[in-house]
Amino acid sequence: MFKRILLSTLFISIFLSCLNAKEFENGKVLDIKNAGGYIYLQVKTEKEILWAAVPGTDIKIGDKVKIEVQLRTKEYTSKSLNYTFKNVIFGVIKNKNDSSNYKRITKEQFIKAHKKKDVTYNENGVKTNINELLKNPKKYKTQLVEIEGKVTKISSNIMNTNWIHLQDKKGNDLIIRTSEDRLYVGQEVKTKGIILTDVDYGYNYKYKVILVDAVFKAL
Numbered sequence: 001m002f003k004r005i006l007l008s009t010l011f012i013s014i015f016l017s018c019l020n021a022k023e024f025e026n027g028k029v030l031d032i033k034n035a036g037g038y039i040y041l042q043v044k045t046e047k048e049i050l051w052a053a054v055p056g057t058d059i060k061i062g063d064k065v066k067i068e069v070q071l072r073t074k075e076y077t078s079k080s081l082n083y084t085f086k087n088v089i090f091g092v093i094k095n096k097n098d099s100s101n102y103k104r105i106t107k108e109q110f111i112k113a114h115k116k117k118d119v120t121y122n123e124n125g126v127k128t129n130i131n132e133l134l135k136n137p138k139k140y141k142t143q144l145v146e147i148e149g150k151v152t153k154i155s156s157n158i159m160n161t162n163w164i165h166l167q168d169k170k171g172n173d174l175i176i177r178t179s180e181d182r183l184y185v186g187q188e189v190k191t192k193g194i195i196l197t198d199v200d201y202g203y204n205y206k207y208k209v210i211l212v213d214a215v216f217k218a219l
Contacts, residue, residue: 137209
């Protein structure tokens, strides 16, 4: 139970807080074990072979990875896999999840890529703003809403979707889940999606309000 709590606490801390670690491990992926919301990677570095527990992403065997280390332990037993890992680190894949490495496109490319989404986007939606959503989330629960803001952070390929931080001019921040893969930090957008409240995705990923199934248009 203690190890399960430790792992859950660690991953929510990594995902939401994004602490600036000073230690990194670079290497080639030799093996992969999937454990649901996260995966274990066997990585060969210049000095050793170790296991890395990271949030679920699209890593493949043979990929070269850069891992930001959050915690080290000599061994960790996964009950879901019924396997004890030796020489384990917990962290995040920086070259996959770091928004600074996210695909950058021009405004014109962004608009062109989303023309096919016009039919979905033009469905009726309640126009509102992030500040109002955060103050009165239950008022908009399960509704299709339209808001505007600036993309301030992107975490890609987490739980098979991309997680976007959208911020308004007052500094209010809203988490958005989307399958969109052509956004970049600094992009000012208009978005539509469904508002959900009091969501628990497991592993302590809990949100009072979140926008899901979002589509975007450039401003």
